[in-house]
Amino acid sequence: MSTPEDITERTDQKGLWVTDAELIRRLGVPEKKAREAIRMAEARAGFPKKQKLWGDRRYWPAVKAYFDNLYGANVSQRRDIA
Secondary structure (H helix, E strand, C coil), X not given: CCCHHHHHHHHHHHCCEXXXXXXXXXXXXXXXXXXXXXXXXXXXXXXXXXXXXXXXXXXXXXXXXXXXXXXXXXXXXXXXXX
């Protein structure tokens, strides 16, 4: 039988709009490091902004695409993010 935590964990992985706490869980890094990295990324062009319409959440596919592009996962579509 699933516990509420199990259900929450599965749901978090499916949502398109994520809070920073959900984003940090998905990144899988310590919270202090992740929050620092998010602040730095927000200062750079291209990092997805929080959307008021969606409860100050970020669009997860865009966040993933940002990091995929930044770290070369999309080699055929790579462009430098300055």
